[in-house]
Amino acid sequence: xxxxxxxxxxxxxxxxxxxxxxxxxxxxxxxxxxxxxxxxxxxxxxxxxxxxxxxxxxxxxxxxxxxxxxxxxxxxxxxxxxxxxxxxxxxxxxxxxxxxxxxxxxxxxxxxxxxxxxxxxxxxxxxxxxxxxxxxxxxxxxxxxxxxxxxxxxxxxxxxxxxxxxxxxxxxxxxxxxxxxxxxxxxxxxxxxxxxxxxxxxxxxxxxxxxxxxxxxxxxxxxxxxxxxxxxxxxxxxxxxxxxxxxxxxxxxxxxxxxxxxxxxxxxxxxxxxxxxxxxxxxxxxxxxxxxxxxxxxxxxxxxxxxxxxxxxxxxxxxxxxxxxxxxxxxxxxxxxxxxxxxxxxxxxxxxxxxxxxxxxxxxxxxxxxxxxxxxxxxxxxxxxxxxxxxxxxxxxxxxxxxxxxxxxxxxxxxxxxxxxxxxxxxxxxxxxxxxxxxxxxxxxxxxxxxxxxxxxxxxxxxxxxxxxxxxxxxxxxxxxxxxxxxxxxxxxxxxxxxxxxxxxxxxxxxxxxxxxxxxxxxxxxxxxx
Amino acid sequence: xxxxxxxxxxxxxxxxxxxxxxxxxxxxxxxxxxxxxxxxxxxxxxxxxxxxxxxxxxxxxxxxxxxxxxxxxxxxxxxxxxxxx
Numbered sequence: 001x002x003x004x005x006x007x008x009x010x011x012x013x014x015x016x017x018x019x020x021x022x023x024x025x026x027x028x029x030x031x032x033x034x035x036x037x038x039x040x041x042x043x044x045x046x047x048x049x050x051x052x053x054x055x056x057x058x059x060x061x062x063x064x065x066x067x068x069x070x071x072x073x074x075x076x077x078x079x080x081x082x083x084x085x086x087x088x089x090x091x092x093x094x095x096x097x098x099x100x101x102x103x104x105x106x107x108x109x110x111x112x113x114x115x116x117x118x119x120x121x122x123x124x125x126x127x128x129x130x131x132x133x134x135x136x137x138x139x140x141x142x143x144x145x146x147x148x149x150x151x152x153x154x155x156x157x158x159x160x161x162x163x164x165x166x167x168x169x170x171x172x173x174x175x176x177x178x179x180x181x182x183x184x185x186x187x188x189x190x191x192x193x194x195x196x197x198x199x200x201x202x203x204x205x206x207x208x209x210x211x212x213x214x215x216x217x218x219x220x221x222x223x224x225x226x227x228x229x230x231x232x233x234x235x236x237x238x239x240x241x242x243x244x245x246x247x248x249x250x251x252x253x254x255x256x257x258x259x260x261x262x263x264x265x266x267x268x269x270x271x272x273x274x275x276x277x278x279x280x281x282x283x284x285x286x287x288x289x290x291x292x293x294x295x296x297x298x299x300x301x302x303x304x305x306x307x308x309x310x311x312x313x314x315x316x317x318x319x320x321x322x323x324x325x326x327x328x329x330x331x332x333x334x335x336x337x338x339x340x341x342x343x344x345x346x347x348x349x350x351x352x353x354x355x356x357x358x359x360x361x362x363x364x365x366x367x368x369x370x371x372x373x374x375x376x377x378x379x380x381x382x383x384x385x386x387x388x389x390x391x392x393x394x395x396x397x398x399x400x401x402x403x404x405x406x407x408x409x410x411x412x413x414x415x416x417x418x419x420x421x422x423x424x425x426x427x428x429x430x431x432x433x434x435x436x437x438x439x440x441x442x443x444x445x446x447x448x449x450x451x452x453x454x455x456x457x458x459x460x461x462x463x464x465x466x467x468x469x470x471x472x473x474x475x476x477x478x479x480x481x482x483x484x485x486x487x488x489x490x491x492x493x494x495x496x497x498x499x500x501x502x503x504x505x506x507x508x509x510x511x512x513x514x515x516x517x518x519x520x521x522x523x524x525x526x527x528x529x530x
Numbered sequence: 531x532x533x534x535x536x537x538x539x540x541x542x543x544x545x546x547x548x549x550x551x552x553x554x555x556x557x558x559x560x561x562x563x564x565x566x567x568x569x570x571x572x573x574x575x576x577x578x579x580x581x582x583x584x585x586x587x588x589x590x591x592x593x594x595x596x597x598x599x600x601x602x603x604x605x606x607x608x609x610x611x612x613x614x615x
Contacts (some may be wrong), residue, residue, distance in 0.1 A: 085567070198578055201594060241564055243571040244599070247591045270571060274591045432572065481545070486552030498549050
């Protein structure tokens with residue numbers, strides 16, 4: 001049995017001096033990452049962290065966040081990454097749901113700690129590995145422990161930690177339909193089933209340099225960090241804000257020698273449109289993986305033409321299943337097809353199309369994807385009801401030791417055996433690769449005292465998949481700017497509506513429900529950015 | 531059009547086209563747009579195209595680098611230099 005942090009320990013033993021992680025001009029070798037995370041684990045244990053505790057990570061992606069991840073795992077506890085860009089009120093809801101008493105955090109977040117605590121986060125101790133005593137001040141109600149408390153002598157792993165690969169490795173919070181985020185629980189086994197497959201399939205070796213673009217609370221980060229650690233390869237953290245400047249980003253990929261890139265497609269679209277790829281050239285790049293949203297094939301095709309030596313693959317799956325299907329993008333002669341499949345199941349994963357009545361459909365018939373396999377989550381943290389409604393044990397044909405997740409994704413298998421994704425059964429949408437429950441956005445808007453009624457609909461967009469539009473009925477005392485600010489105090493910015501329409505009333509269907517379909521149809525002014 | 535007038539118009543375009551979580555009132559000509567995450571990656575693409583249209587200039591890919599977009603004043607200077615071309 002192997003656990004996620006064993007990947008680092010094994011790589012540190014095999015090649016201690018290889019670079020494990022690069023963050024700008026700072027880096028850590030595998031020996032440093034292994035010993036450093038051991039030291040931090042000892043410190044966290046002193047702070048009261050025990051086996052099976054949940055520990056929050058609240059800092060910008062950095063060497064310290066990786067040290068934090070492995071330190072937490074080495075205690076048999078699980079990490080809960082908090083979106084560094086999300087408003088403290090949202091994070092406090094998550095921290096309260098997960099019962100986070102300890103946070104590994106950074107001085108750059110110090111001015112937000114007091115608000116996080118005021119908003120109800122049950123945090124008792126803040127551990128700031130990069131700071132020294134006196135550099136930051138403890139907020140009222142919590143204890144502060146800095147890197148000064150790290151004992152340089154304690155670089156061996158903490159002892160007496162029991163090992164089980166069914167223990168949780170991390171919990172990722174995603175948008176929930178009622179305004180409360182859902183904590184998706186993934187075990188070591190879940191994570192490694194995906195990482196082992198991906199590292200094998202894409203041949204990740206010690207010579208590779210993997211980019212780490214996705215934030216830690218986004219499941220794309222799991223591949224970057226752990227596939228690199230498994231191979232003893234370097235993971236290079238993409239600097240914050242680099243994606244604003246596609247040409248700089250192209251040069252950065254070239255200059256850092258990235259060989260495997262993984263991100264949402266919209267970032268790659270920017271590279272095609274403004275990255276001057278023909279001029280920059282990316283000789284070290286060999287594999288591009290993308291996930292999280294639809295990649296418009298005209299941009300994908302253009303990117304592939306710029307990069308004839310690169311292998312491209314589309315990975316698909318909700319956070320609840322890591323990745324469940326993948327598709328190797330072929331090189332097209334002439335025009336690309338209108339869309340691409342999500343492809344075939346990954347190793348050891350079975351997928352069934354299921355009808356409304358629960359029966360399993362034949363190949364070619366359209367139904368709801370049910371995913372069974374070792375990558376499927378353990379459930380939603382603290383939400384037995386939602387877990388029972390979507391996660392089934394002993395379901396399906398034959399016998400399987402693994403649970404089945406009812407995804408809400410509607411799809412069918414085509415004549416080549418590839419899954420074709422058609423859409424969602426519910427009002428969950430994707431925008432810029434982020435998964436958003438429209439009910440979550442409506443719940444935030446509804447809290448504004450001047451909002452009498454609202455409905456939020458997706459407006460299809462070829463670069464970001466969807467833009468969010470809000471139809472709002474107000475008492476007249478509020479405008480768009482104030483509502484955006486209001487929503488952003490409660491939700492991550494990517495969930496804030498970009499478009500607003502103020503109305504006297506919302507249209508109703510015959511059943512009296514707000515007619516969202518009519519609203520979406522009324523705002524079909526497709527937005528284009530190129 | 532004066533630099534001040536250009537800067538004013540750029541701010542208007544930003545308010546109309548970007549989703550920003552902070553207060554626009556604080557965003558003056560010297561406000562650090564990048565450090566404060568006023569612009570995100572797709573907002574940047576949009577902003578470039580609306581500025582091109584509004585001022586009838588062509589912004590090259592080489593111009594989309596941090597030095598030109600740190601503040602509204604930087605962007606106004608870029609627009610002025612493009613108009614002079």
